[in-house]
Amino acid sequence: MRLAAAFPAVLSTLLAVFAPSNVFAANGFTGTCATWSGSGTTLQATCSAINGTQITSTLNLNNCFTNTQGILGFQVNGNFAGSCTKIAHNAGNNRHGDEAWLSALCSAGNGKQFDTAIATNTYIGNSNGVLAC
Ligand SMILES: *[C@@H]1O[C@H](CO)[C@@H](O)[C@H](O)[C@H]1NC(C)=O
Numbered sequence: 001m002r003l004a005a006a007f008p009a010v011l012s013t014l015l016a017v018f019a020p021s022n023v024f025a026a027n028g029f030t031g032t033c034a035t036w037s038g039s040g041t042t043l044q045a046t047c048s049a050i051n052g053t054q055i056t057s058t059l060n061l062n063n064c065f066t067n068t069q070g071i072l073g074f075q076v077n078g079n080f081a082g083s084c085t086k087i088a089h090n091a092g093n094n095r096h097g098d099e100a101w102l103s104a105l106c107s108a109g110n111g112k113q114f115d116t117a118i119a120t121n122t123y124i125g126n127s128n129g130v131l132a133c
Contacts, residue, residue, distance in 0.1 A: 026125035026132055030094050033126055038089025038102070041081050043120065049129030057130040061089065061102060064123055064133035070108035072118040076133070083107045089120065100124075 029045060030036070034054065036045035038061075046056045066078025081087060084104035092098030103117040124133045 026127070027122055029124045029126045029131060030092065030098070030100050030121045031126075033094060033131075035091070035093050036089075036100060037091035040087055043089050043102075043124070043131060045126075045131055047126040047129045047131065053129060055129030059124065059131035059133065061087075061120075064120075065102065065118060067104075067106040067116075070106045070112065070114035070116060072102065072104060072106065072116045074118075074123045074133070080104065080106065083109075084116075086115075 029047065033045040033047035036043060038044070041061045042058050043061055044056065044058045046054050049055050062079045062081050063077055064074060065072050065080045066075035067073075067080040067083045072080060072084075081104075084106040086105040087102075088104070089102045090098070090100065092100055100120045101117050102120050103115065105113050106116050107113050124131055126132075
């Protein structure tokens with residue numbers, strides 16, 4: 001649980017909402033998605049459905065993240081790309097133990113811009129083979 005320390009309230013809320021009904025919570029996609037890659041605001045991954053089928057899906061990261069004064073954070077329909085450039089999501093492979101990151105250069109609203117990044121595995125999950133946040 002390397003991410004639990006930073007956001008215990010958010011994590012426990014997510015677990016409370018999603019864990020009872022489904023083994024796949026809305027976090028931890030890298031645990032059940034074999035590979036992932038990014039292109040602009042689109043994250044693509046190949047993930048296991050509950051029946052074991054491998055499904056490739058995409059997720060618009062604007063649906064999940066916002067820019068608050070130069071810092072990326074989780075927010076449904078946050079539309080971070082409206083005020084960020086140099087948007088990139090790394091490619092990875094869970095068999096290699098890779099971590100998943102979204103990075104961008106984001107405006108702080110005062111003329112300054114910050115290089116910022118967020119661990120997408122904290123907020124994106126595998127919902128029966130389909131990426132979801
Ligand atoms: C497995 O589940 C997925 C997602 O619900 C579905 O699309 C697929 O048809 C299922 N495959 C089999 C063999 O049941």
